[in-house]
Amino acid sequence: MEKVTEKIVAGIITIGDELLIGQVVDTNSAWMAQELNKIGVWVQHRVAVGDAWADIWDALQQEEQRSQIILITGGLGPTADDITKPLLNEYFGGKMVVDEGALANVRHIFERVLQRPMIERNLAQAEVPDVCTVILNKRGTAPGMWFEKDGRIFISMPGVPHEMKGMMTDYILPALQEHFKLPFIAHRTLLTAGIGESFLAEHIKAFETALPPYIKLAYLPNYGMVRLRLTIRGEEQSSLNKELQQQFDHLKQLVAEWMVIDEDLSLHEAVGKMLKQRGRTVGTAESCTGGYIAHLLTSIAGSSAYFKGGVVSYANEVKQNLLQVDAATLSEAGAVSEETVRQMAQHILPLVDTDYAIAVSGIMGPDGGSPEKPVGTVWIAVGNRQKIEAQKFSFRFDRQRNIELTATNALNLLRKFILSDS
Amino acid sequence: MEKVTEKIVAGIITIGDELLIGQVVDTNSAWMAQELNKIGVWVQHRVAVGDAWADIWDALQQEEQRSQIILITGGLGPTADDITKPLLNEYFGGKMVVDEGALANVRHIFERVLQRPMIERNLAQAEVPDVCTVILNKRGTAPGMWFEKDGRIFISMPGVPHEMKGMMTDYILPALQEHFKLPFIAHRTLLTAGIGESFLAEHIKAFETALPPYIKLAYLPNYGMVRLRLTIRGEEQSSLNKELQQQFDHLKQLVAEWMVIDEDLSLHEAVGKMLKQRGRTVGTAESCTGGYIAHLLTSIAGSSAYFKGGVVSYANEVKQNLLQVDAATLSEAGAVSEETVRQMAQHILPLVDTDYAIAVSGIMGPDGGSPEKPVGTVWIAVGNRQKIEAQKFSFRFDRQRNIELTATNALNLLRKFILSDS
Numbered sequence: 030m031e032k033v034t035e036k037i038v039a040g041i042i043t044i045g046d047e048l049l050i051g052q053v054v055d056t057n058s059a060w061m062a063q064e065l066n067k068i069g070v071w072v073q074h075r076v077a078v079g080d081a082w083a084d085i086w087d088a089l090q091q092e093e094q095r096s097q098i099i100l101i102t103g104g105l106g107p108t109a110d111d112i113t114k115p116l117l118n119e120y121f122g123g124k125m126v127v128d129e130g131a132l133a134n135v136r137h138i139f140e141r142v143l144q145r146p147m148i149e150r151n152l153a154q155a156e157v158p159d160v161c162t163v164i165l166n167k168r169g170t171a172p173g174m175w176f177e178k179d180g181r182i183f184i185s186m187p188g189v190p191h192e193m194k195g196m197m198t199d200y201i202l203p204a205l206q207e208h209f210k211l212p213f214i215a216h217r218t219l220l221t222a223g224i225g226e227s228f229l230a231e232h233i234k235a236f237e238t239a240l241p242p243y244i245k246l247a248y249l250p251n252y253g254m255v256r257l258r259l260t261i262r263g264e265e266q267s268s269l270n271k272e273l274q275q276q277f278d279h280l281k282q283l284v285a286e287w288m289v290i291d292e293d294l295s296l297h298e299a300v301g302k303m304l305k306q307r308g309r310t311v312g313t314a315e316s317c318t319g320g321y322i323a324h325l326l327t328s329i330a331g332s333s334a335y336f337k338g339g340v341v342s343y344a345n346e347v348k349q350n351l352l353q354v355d356a357a358t359l360s361e362a363g364a365v366s367e368e369t370v371r372q373m374a375q376h377i378l379p380l381v382d383t384d385y386a387i388a389v390s391g392i393m394g395p396d397g398g399s400p401e402k403p404v405g406t407v408w409i410a411v412g413n414r415q416k417i418e419a420q421k422f423s424f425r426f427d428r429q430r431n432i433e434l435t436a437t438n439a440l441n442l443l444r445k446f447i448l449s450d451s
Numbered sequence: 452m453e454k455v456t457e458k459i460v461a462g463i464i465t466i467g468d469e470l471l472i473g474q475v476v477d478t479n480s481a482w483m484a485q486e487l488n489k490i491g492v493w494v495q496h497r498v499a500v501g502d503a504w505a506d507i508w509d510a511l512q513q514e515e516q517r518s519q520i521i522l523i524t525g526g527l528g529p530t531a532d533d534i535t536k537p538l539l540n541e542y543f544g545g546k547m548v549v550d551e552g553a554l555a556n557v558r559h560i561f562e563r564v565l566q567r568p569m570i571e572r573n574l575a576q577a578e579v580p581d582v583c584t585v586i587l588n589k590r591g592t593a594p595g596m597w598f599e600k601d602g603r604i605f606i607s608m609p610g611v612p613h614e615m616k617g618m619m620t621d622y623i624l625p626a627l628q629e630h631f632k633l634p635f636i637a638h639r640t641l642l643t644a645g646i647g648e649s650f651l652a653e654h655i656k657a658f659e660t661a662l663p664p665y666i667k668l669a670y671l672p673n674y675g676m677v678r679l680r681l682t683i684r685g686e687e688q689s690s691l692n693k694e695l696q697q698q699f700d701h702l703k704q705l706v707a708e709w710m711v712i713d714e715d716l717s718l719h720e721a722v723g724k725m726l727k728q729r730g731r732t733v734g735t736a737e738s739c740t741g742g743y744i745a746h747l748l749t750s751i752a753g754s755s756a757y758f759k760g761g762v763v764s765y766a767n768e769v770k771q772n773l774l775q776v777d778a779a780t781l782s783e784a785g786a787v788s789e790e791t792v793r794q795m796a797q798h799i800l801p802l803v804d805t806d807y808a809i810a811v812s813g814i815m816g817p818d819g820g821s822p823e824k825p826v827g828t829v830w831i832a833v834g835n836r837q838k839i840e841a842q843k844f845s846f847r848f849d850r851q852r853n854i855e856l857t858a859t860n861a862l863n864l865l866r867k868f869i870l871s872d873s
Contacts, residue, residue, distance in 0.1 A: 046667075046669055047669060047671050048480075048481070048484075048497070049484055049493075049494045049495065049496075049497065050484055050485065050488050050494070050638075050669075050680075050682075051480070051481040051482060051483070051484030051485030051486075051487075051488060051494075052481070052485070052640075052671055052678070052680070052715075053481065053671065053673075054476065054477075054478050054481045055476075055477060055480070055481070056476050058470075058473070058477070058499070059470070059473040059474070059475065059476045059477070060473060061473070062470075062471055062472055062473030063472065063473030063474070064473075066472050066473060071471075072471045072472070072473075073471065073500075073501065073506065074471075074498065074499070074500060074506070075470070075471065075498065075499035075500075076496065076497065076498045076499075077480070077496070077497035077498075078495075078496060078497075079495065084495065084496070091513075106648060106649075106670070106672075107648065107649040107652060145647075145650075148649065148650070148653050150649055150652065150653065151649055168847075189672075191849060191852055225567075226528060226529065227528075227529040227570065227572055227573055228567075228570070230529060230572065231570050231572065245468075247468055247469060247472075248528070249469050249474055249475065250528075250611075251475075256474070258472075258474070260472075313742075313763070315742075318746075318749075319742075319745050319746050319748070319749025319750070319754075319758070320735075320737075320742030320743065320744070320745030320746040320749065320761065320763065321742065321746045321749075321750075322742070323741050323742030323745075323763045323765075324740075324741055324742040324743045324746045326741070327740075327741025327742065327743075327763075327765060328741070328850075328851065328854070330815075330816070330817055330818065330850055331818065332741070332765075333765055333766065336741070336765055337765055337766040337768070337769055338762065338763045338764050338765045338766055338769035338773065339742065339762075339763045340760065340761075340762055340763070340773075341735070341742065341745045341749075341760045341761045341762070341763070342760050343745075343749060343754075343755055343758055343759055343760045344755065344759040344760055344803070346759070346804065347759055347760035347802075347803050347804075350802070350804070351760065351762075351802055351803070380772070380773055381766070381769050381773070382768065382769075382772070393752075394752070395752055396752065396753065425590075427613060428750075428752055429750065430613055432750070
């Protein structure tokens with residue numbers, strides 16, 4: 030194997046006023062960074078600029094100083110505010126020509142996929158600077174463009190996430206791997222729940238301090254959970270893999286008490302995996318989360334193997350009629366009570382015929398709180414036909430966060446229940 | 452009123468390797484940009500850098516050239532990879548001192564909120580450069596910091612979204628409004644469905660061309676819908692408001708056929724608003740979306756006024772047992788069929804006792820497709836006790852996108868049904 034001599038650094042430029050005005054959350058950059066990272070490219074800088082000629086030009090010039098690979102998304106649409114293509118044409122000193130492949134693709138998409146007539150400005154999407162290599166967009170009409178200048182690669186893609194992802198996967202990532210000699214990079218990630226970031230850091234201080242300089246530890250906190258990621262970078266793949274595994278095993282021992290899973294999975298993926306491995310199923314009875322737990326479980330491909338269904342009992346009469354919660358329980362203990370979630374869990378089991386059940390009821394806010402049951406009060410029950418366990422939580426703050434925290438804690442309680450049940 | 456003479460420009464710097472490695476999606480920047488925009492501050496540039504001293508320093512120097520306001524998030528945690536605070540201390544030539552207010556806040560949060568003992572590195576969070584104004588963090592232990600240098604404002608905040616949002620709302624936005632004379636800026640947004648971006652652009656070409664230079668039209672496409680946003684900027688609030696209203700009314704007429712709502716609301720918010728205004732309720736019977744439609748409806752505060760509940764019938768036996776879909780229908784027409792979704796819609800109505808119902812069943816992928824029913828095949832039914840309407844859709848691509856598109860189209864069908872029913 031040839032010696033790898035340089036660290037390949039990438040920069041990402043996202044273009045569009047919608048990013049600066051905050052009407053769109055940029056999910057593309059995170060995905061691109063992840064994929065680049067996997068092939069050993071280090072993203073050092075990310076910048077978002079509006080649909081303004083000078084700002085885009087400026088960003089290109091600056092990124093060119095920093096990075097060998099410059100990925101650009103956005104501004105390729107058919108409307109007047111999309112100026113990326115003429116700008117790149119001028120930046121690289123080309124002239125606009127019709128690309129036959131891109132033209133055929135535009136025609137194909139309109140005739141076969143969208144099944145509607147094409148108009149002039151759609152045809153213009155097949156025009157590209159003659160100084161680029163055209164990247165086929167199988168999922169849309171705007172072609173991608175690959176430019177090379179002074180040893181640097183500039184790649185322009187549409188901002189539509191699935192179009193960008195298709196191009197990256199089908200063409201750009203393999204082409205970059207061919208073009209550069211990339212260093213070896215590897216990550217190992219584990220997920221913890223039930224311990225704060227600072228306590229965790231204190232607990233593994235000696236481990237962290239003793240790490241060699243080419244292994245980095247990162248803390249990634251999110252909704253009451255903390256992911257720990259070890260990253261190794263270097264040349265000798267096999268020895269590095271071995272060393273990373275040793276350090277990761279050590280770290281796992283240190284945090285065993287709080288570890289949910291030793292993979293880079295979210296909690297709902299981890300729970301799904303546990304159920305699948307055991308051939309067990311789960312059903313949900315959700316009040317305050319309004320279907321969010323079922324959504325998390327079913328967002329994973331193949332989840333029909335372990336998720337059968339659930340009831341969203343937002344109104345009390347649905348708790349009573351569909352889930353058979355006692356009218357007396359609802360009027361005396363209330364909808365947010367241990368008794369109610371116990372009954373919800375108990376009764377969803379036969380309704381959807383599963384091995385396990387999750388039930389939640391709480392006050393998500395901003396309204397609906399009282400002195401006895403303030404916003405953030407949540408009861409969660411998990412169990413099977415033999416045993417139901419219930420626990421009370423007191424969250425705070427905003428509705429969206431409370432929904433997230435309720436789902437997270439419910440899934441974590443189920444995880445612990447399954448472990449103790451196996 | 453004094454004359455406003457300058458356009459106030461802000462830059463956002465987000466700090467953290469997790470942003471560059473792609474393990475976290477940056478939702479903070481969009482929120483900050485939105486809020487700044489509302490008070491007339493223009494975000495011109497956004498940049499993400501890792502936990503590296505030189506990169507952060509460089510970003511500060513560059514943003515300083517461009518912007519009067521520099522907002523910085525991240526890198527303030529208690530762990531070793533958090534270097535923002537010492538860096539800012541050096542950048543502004545201060546020395547670290549304990550801030551009594553921040554210290555009291557750290558103590559309060561540990562004693563009252565977290566109810567666990569404090570450790571040394573938590574106390575260190577109360578140390579700040581003596582050259583900044585401390586911003587109280589009511590929701591966490593890391594204080595915010597406000598620096599001024601050569602007429603520019605630098606504000607450092609934690610990266611935890613709800614902590615950042617609390618500081619912005621309680622302190623930073625009002626303080627910026629006091630500090631600068633801000634221009635007047637206003638937006639009007641409408642939502643369309645069922646027409647592509649390029650057709651829309653063609654349809655309103657003359658309108659767009661005739662807009663004065665201080666009014667800007669933006670196209671914001673998302674999952675089969677396009678939002679149109681008019682932005683006006685200037686000095687004279689009342690005349691600008693009037694002019695914006697006139698242009699917006701004109702635009703509304705032009706796109707009336709496809710307009711969902713003339714506010715900056717998402718489709719599920721618009722549907723919720725319609726139901727609330729009419730005093731009607733809805734229930735859901737979801738197969739392929741697995742609770743996502745119920746989640747969208749209940750993500751809005753106050754949704755209990757119009758959403759009562761639903762069933763997630765992921766497995767066929769749940770469709771049969773809980774939703775009483777005919778066994779013969781399931782075995783002959785199949786789970787993804789017009790007959791099945793019609794029965795699901797019809798039977799959920801009495802179960803949750805609502806005025807309207809939504810039912811969906813489809814193949815989200817990546818597995819489960821067949822030549823007759825490829826991945827992306829979806830049946831949607833909406834209706835009330837008098838009438839059920841069903842429609843077939845053929846989406847493509849990935850699972851997450853298919854779930855989104857199914858939810859969007861189901862909500863849009865319900866919207867049209869409600870309109871025709873009123």
